Amino acid sequence: MKKITEIQDDSHYKRIARQFIEEGRIFEAEKYVVKAFELNSSTENAILYANILFDLEKYEKALEIANKREIDFFETAEALFLYISILIEIKNFIKAKRLLDTKKIFLSSASEEKHTNLELKLYQEKEIENKKKREYKIKIKKELTSLSVKTVYEQLYWMEEARVFNLQDLREVSPSILTNPYVNVLARNSFLAYLIQYNDAHSYQMIWMDTQKEICPIQLGTLEENETAKTINNLLDELMDKNPSFYQLIKKEVNYHFLFLFPFIDETIPYPREWVQLYVEKYEPTLIGKRVNVHKKSKENFEFIHLFEAKYNQT
Secondary structure (H helix, E strand, C coil): CCCCCCCCCHHHHHHHHHHHHHCCCHHHHHHHHHHHHHHCCCHHHHHHHHHHHHHCCCHHHHHHHHHHCHHHHCCCHHHHHHHHHHHHHCCCHHHHHHHHHHCHHHHHHHHHHHHHHHHHHHHHHHHHHHHHHHHHHHHHHHHHCCHHHCCHHHHHHHHHHHHHCCHHHHHHHHHHHHCCCCCCHHHHHHHHHHHHHCCCCCCEEEEECCEEEEECHHHCCCHHHCHHHHHHHHHHHHHCCCCHHHHHHHHHHHHHHHHHHCCCHHHHCCCHHHHHHHHHHHHCHHHCCCCCCCCHHHHHHHHHHHHHHHHHHHC
16 A cells, blocks of 8 residues: 555545444544545535544534535535534534524435434433533532632632623622622622623622622622723823833732722722822822822821721731
């Protein structure tokens, strides 16, 4: 037999591949199908290649091949059965269901048994997947109700997993998060962001700094949307040319404090320009240009956030 690199006829490699397939040697068949496909990416070779990949459980690669020739895969029932089978395996149940329904007559006329079996397969796989999701949701809820005994990394991990929750799920676990003093501020803010995204009109009690406040998510914006925070960052950007490294450090601290102040940034910082001046004055007063008169409330809140930060970092 000539070396595989010397023959430029795709039919040669297909014959070898099919021989291996008949013998059940799928792994050996794959490299010959790949070579045939590289020489001639015909519909026949694409279907053969996708079939081999499907048998080897390389579903993502099989889908990639099928998607590039999607129209061709719709031309024969066998190819379409394969395409739908791939979709089921990669959990694209919506598209698989749509094809089984819209191509029902075409597929059933070719093989009613195959069509029926695929419908059953789709139903079973959906049930299995839904059961897994339900069980995992239960696990997430369990982990979220015990955040106080977890590290910051673990708290943030499980809060990220809660992105699959609906509003009812979020409400169920809210007392364990919003009023728990041992939940990290980043985790609590992430949870609050979920409620805001749902435009939740329900009222909640929430720990904020050393106090407890009532919030209504639908009345709140996200931290990224907060106008006061944007204004302060813009003011710092304007000063950046004077001393880039210094103002970058100030900006980092300011935004860190926003995490603690959210969602009450606006009422804590009624005068953004004063707030910026207080930070500069604390670390490098010689950099202050034209001073502004600082209200008593601004000074008190500024001192309060730094005292709270120090206390928070000790816990």
